Amino acid sequence: MPAIERFAKYLSENRLKMTRERRAILADVLSVRGHFDVDDLLARLRRSGHHVSRATLYRTLPRLVESGLIHKVEMVDGQARYELMIGRHHHDHMVCLRCGTILEFESPEVERIQEDVCRRKKFVMTGHTHQIRGYCVSCAGDDRARALDSRGSNVAGRSRAGAGGARAGGRTGP
Amino acid sequence: MPAIERFAKYLSENRLKMTRERRAILADVLSVRGHFDVDDLLARLRRSGHHVSRATLYRTLPRLVESGLIHKVEMVDGQARYELMIGRHHHDHMVCLRCGTILEFESPEVERIQEDVCRRKKFVMTGHTHQIRGYCVSCAGDDRARALDSRGSNVAGRSRAGAGGARAGGRTGP
DNA sequence: GGATAATTGAGACTGAGTTGCAACTAGGAA
DNA sequence: TTCCTAGTTGCAACTCAGTCTCAATTATCC
Ligand SMILES: [Zn+2]
Ligand SMILES: [Zn+2]
Ligand SMILES: [Zn+2]
Ligand SMILES: [Zn+2]
Numbered sequence: 478m479p480a481i482e483r484f485a486k487y488l489s490e491n492r493l494k495m496t497r498e499r500r501a502i503l504a505d506v507l508s509v510r511g512h513f514d515v516d517d518l519l520a521r522l523r524r525s526g527h528h529v530s531r532a533t534l535y536r537t538l539p540r541l542v543e544s545g546l547i548h549k550v551e552m553v554d555g556q557a558r559y560e561l562m563i564g565r566h567h568h569d570h571m572v573c574l575r576c577g578t579i580l581e582f583e584s585p586e587v588e589r590i591q592e593d594v595c596r597r598k599k600f601v602m603t604g605h606t607h608q609i610r611g612y613c614v615s616c617a618g619d620d621r622a623r624a625l626d627s628r629g630s631n632v633a634g635r636s637r638a639g640a641g642g643a644r645a646g647g648r649t650g651p
Numbered sequence: 652m653p654a655i656e657r658f659a660k661y662l663s664e665n666r667l668k669m670t671r672e673r674r675a676i677l678a679d680v681l682s683v684r685g686h687f688d689v690d691d692l693l694a695r696l697r698r699s700g701h702h703v704s705r706a707t708l709y710r711t712l713p714r715l716v717e718s719g720l721i722h723k724v725e726m727v728d729g730q731a732r733y734e735l736m737i738g739r740h741h742h743d744h745m746v747c748l749r750c751g752t753i754l755e756f757e758s759p760e761v762e763r764i765q766e767d768v769c770r771r772k773k774f775v776m777t778g779h780t781h782q783i784r785g786y787c788v789s790c791a792g793d794d795r796a797r798a799l800d801s802r803g804s805n806v807a808g809r810s811r812a813g814a815g816g817a818r819a820g821g822r823t824g825p
Numbered sequence: 826g827g828a829t830a831a832t833t834g835a836g837a838c839t840g841a842g843t844t845g846c847a848a849c850t851a852g853g854a855a
Numbered sequence: 856t857t858c859c860t861a862g863t864t865g866c867a868a869c870t871c872a873g874t875c876t877c878a879a880t881t882a883t884c885c
Contacts, residue, residue, distance in 0.1 A: 492831080587765075600745050603748065609769065609778075617775040670863065706865065
């Protein structure tokens, strides 16, 4: 089933409306591969001439998540990312502290162990977050790398471009 | 080596000073078992008659982390926790979405797999975060549980006591 | 073509955490 | 011990992601 149709179905099933804004957001989301954040999305929307307010975007993303079209990646650095989940299945992430690159990994073994642990502790798991921090190939070996994290305030190069005005930042994740 | 001495060593090695505030914070941190957040700590400090500003607390915690005495647990819900690490080793966490209880687990197997993955992707790992969300024994089976998370905005019962004034909240994490 | 409930945008607000700055103080030098 | 200076503190203003309020707008059902 086409994404737009799937979203429409989800909406009508929940007595929600298919608005121009929601259509624009979905269209944009479908056009990106990889992980993106709210600012990325907003910048692209504006560039393509759509007027969607930040509030509306923040209100729509959870709908797209609930409809199963995208997935929210709650980053520990406090900046959530999203990714298209159509035809994909669960995986976890590795984040480069210098360039921001996000790699993916999956391990049925780890998933199994998680369930074992939960069973043992009688814990009902509803979700999990598993992120590896460090430096990707092209950033490792760099001077700035090393040290930081593990012990110490692990906050390194955020990709946030300084930005000029209040919240106009245009980011373009690698 | 006693904690206070270890901290003093760390401080002098870094040309930092052992102030009354730092001593009070360390003493308090040493008196707690389990995971605590900044508000917990601040409330206890005030209760025990110490005047330590929020800013100072935020400035001191990274020092305690760097000295290896405590560890920062970056929660995905945006509220960092800390825990004493003296005589302990690495572990990860399970967080109850209803009561806030934090359980711990450790799996050498998972840690090994992580390293394998990194080796394979030529990623230099400096740290990781692995958190399982769900419901603990006493909260599972409850009505409010179920649904939420996994798909949908996984935000459930934060332990935050309503609190009256601006930031006076007294929390007492289980 | 309405009626009506959902939606939108703007801006105020929240909450965790950070920062600039003037006053203060630990701790080595004299 | 007294001085001197770099480090420290508290406060308040600020940042930043995200949420909320509310009047105006609009999709959908009849
Ligand atoms: Zn996983
Ligand atoms: Zn991914
Ligand atoms: Zn681990
Ligand atoms: Zn722990």
